[in-house]
Every structure is written in structure tokens, then in C-alpha cells.
Amino acid sequence: SVKAKIGPSILNADLANLAAESQKLLDNGADYLHLDVMDGNFVPNLTFGHPMVKSLRNKIKTAFFETHMMVQNPEQWISPMADAGVNLYTFHIEPVADVCKVSRLVQEAGMKVGLAIKPGTKVEDLEKYISIADVVLVMTVEPGFGGQSFMADMMPKVEWLRQNYPNLDIEVDGGVGPKTIACCAKSGANMIVSGTAVVGATDQRQVIREMRDVVQS
Ligand code: DX5
Ligand code: ZN
Numbered sequence: 001s002v003k004a005k006i007g008p009s010i011l012n013a014d015l016a017n018l019a020a021e022s023q024k025l026l027d028n029g030a031d032y033l034h035l036d037v038m039d040g041n042f043v044p045n046l047t048f049g050h051p052m053v054k055s056l057r058n059k060i061k062t063a064f065f066e067t068h069m070m071v072q073n074p075e076q077w078i079s080p081m082a083d084a085g086v087n088l089y090t091f092h093i094e095p096v097a098d099v100c101k102v103s104r105l106v107q108e109a110g111m112k113v114g115l116a117i118k119p120g121t122k123v124e125d126l127e128k129y130i131s132i133a134d135v136v137l138v139m140t141v142e143p144g145f146g147g148q149s150f151m152a153d154m155m156p157k158v159e160w161l162r163q164n165y166p167n168l169d170i171e172v173d174g175g176v177g178p179k180t181i182a183c184c185a186k187s188g189a190n191m192i193v194s195g196t197a198v199v200g201a202t203d204q205r206q207v208i209r210e211m212r213d214v215v216q217s
Contacts, residue, residue, distance in 0.1 A: 002169060002190040004215035005031035006208050007066060009173070009195035011047065012146040018052070019059040021199070028204040029212070032064035032088075034173070034193045036146075039071040042095060043144035050080035057085035066090055066114065068173065068193075070143045075102050082109035090114025090137050090171075093129065094121055103132045114171065118143060123157040130165060135191060140184075141174030146195040150175030155187040162188025178210055185215040 008030045013021040022033055035053060040046045053067060066088040067081055074091035081089055089111040093099050103113045116137035117126055126136060138157045141148040151174070161170050172189040177197025184192060192211055201207040 002167060004185075004212050005191050006198075006212050006215075007032040007034040007171075007191060007193050008198045008208075009034040009036055009068075009146065009193050010199065011036045012196050013199045015048070018056055022056060022060055022063070025198065025204060025208075026060070026063050029208040030063075030198075032066055033060075034195075035065060035067045035086075037067050037069050037071060037077070038144065041072045042092065043070045045144045050077060050084045053081065053086060054084035064088070068114075068116065068137070075105060078102075078105050078109050078111075082111055086111055088112040088114050088135060090116050090135065092116045092118065092143075093126060094118060099129050100132060103129065116143075116173075117157075119151055119154060123160055130161075130168065133168075135169040135171055136161060137171040137173055137191075138189070139174055140172050140176060140180075143174070148175055150177075150180040150183075152180075152183055155183060158184070158187035158189050176211075178207060181211045181214045185217075190215060 008025045038045045038047045064087045067086050069091040072095050089106045093115055106113045112134035114135035114137050115133045118139050140151050140154045169191050170189050171191035172184045173193035176194045198207050
């Protein structure tokens with residue numbers, strides 16, 4: 001079966017100390033880093049782009065980096081993000097006309113492909129692309145901001161994916177923490193993004209371990 005992985009989102013970390021914040025998360029047991037890229041267009045917020053990711057990569061050589069591309073034109077950032085050392089390039093299918101083409105370009109650039117859907121997007125819209133995806137991301141909040149409430153009514157999407165694709169890497173993102181992890185695990189998610197619940201914890205190591213144990217059991 002698929003391996004449980006915990007990927008903290010650094011969105012609500014101290015972005016002026018991003019390298020130290022990221023290293024701390026990795027030292028405390030994070031399996032990968034989830035980097036939220038927003039363009040102020042696909043979502044009503046701005047974060048950072050490939051220059052920041054590249055600077056982070058210069059300080060953190062080996063960690064697995066996922067960029068969650070909440071952008072209107074994900075094709076535009078493939079090459080700079082590959083150059084910045086991104087491992088998994090996850091983009092939303094909603095604004096993209098040719099998902100297969102963009103996925104192929106991501107893979108040709110040497111990155112894995114993640115395909116993301118917003119809460120309002122049906123899992124059926126994703127189904128035709130699953131064979132080309134390395135990871136699928138089911139959003140459990142409306143993308144744009146950290147610290148929102150987990151939407152348990154997204155779990156049927158995860159359950160459906162897990163039933164039909166036993167070996168698929170299924171990621172959840174938004175409002176996931178110690179209180180909501182059991183629901184995600186039971187539904188079949190194995191890649192767990194968690195922002196404020198981990199970053200703001202007094203004992204990050206404990207929170208990360210606790211969540212991984214729930215997903216693995
Ligand atoms: C939302 C982002 C998420 C989110 C995670 O647009 O994609 O990664 O910030 O943070 P929490 O866990 O606080 O919801
Ligand atoms: Zn995210």
C-alpha cells in the first residue's frame with residue numbers, strides 16, 4: 001500500500017526566515033515541504049514565486065519540494081520552477097485547457113506531476129487524467145489562505161479515488177491537523193499537508209509524529 005507522508009505548508013511560517021523555518025520542520029520529521037505559490041489571479045492572494053524557491057533550494061539541498069501552483073497559467077512557471085529545484089509540480093486543472101500537455105511538459109522538465117482540484121470541482125473531472133498524474137490533490141478548503149476550517153464533505157472524493165486507485169498518492173490540503181487527520185486517513189489520503197497546525201505548534205515533532213501514526217495505522 002501507499003506510504004504516509006507529512007508535508008508541512010510554510011504559508012503561515014515566518015517567510016522572512018523561510019530557510020530556518022523549513023529546516024526546523026524537516027528536523028522535526030517532515031517528509032517534504034509544501035510550498036504554496038499564489039498569483040493573485042487564480043486565488044485572491046499573493047505569496048512568492050520561483051526566485052524564493054530557488055533561494056530556499058540553495059540553503060536546503062536534499063529535501064523534497066512540492067510547489068502547489070495556485071496560478072492561472074501553470075505552464076508559464078514550469079521551466080523556472082524546475083530550474084529552482086522543485087521535485088513535484090502540483091497545479092490546478094480548473095484554468096488549464098490542455099492538462100495532458102502541461103503534465104507532459106512538467107515531466108519533460110524533470111519534475112513529478114500533481115493535479116489539484118478545488119472544493120467545487122468534481123472528482124470525475126480529474127478521472128481522465130489520473131493515469132498521467134504522480135499525485136492528486138483534493139483541496140479541503142477553498143485555496144487562497146491558511147488557517148481555514150477543514151471541509152469534511154470533501155472526503156467522498158478521497159474515498160472514491162482510494163477505492164478505484166489503491167496505489168495512487170492522494171494528497172489533502174487545508175485545515176488538516178491532529179483533530180481532522182483521522183477523517184483524512186480513514187478516507188484513504190496518504191500525503192498530508194498541514195500548515196498552521198504544525199507551524200504554530202509548540203511541539204512540531206509531536207504533531208508530525210502523531211499525524212503520521214494515524215495515517216499509517
Ligand atoms: C491554501 C493552501 C494550503 C493551506 C494549508 O490555499 O493551499 O496549503 O495554506 O494551511 P492550513 O493547514 O493552515 O489550512
Ligand atoms: Zn497548498
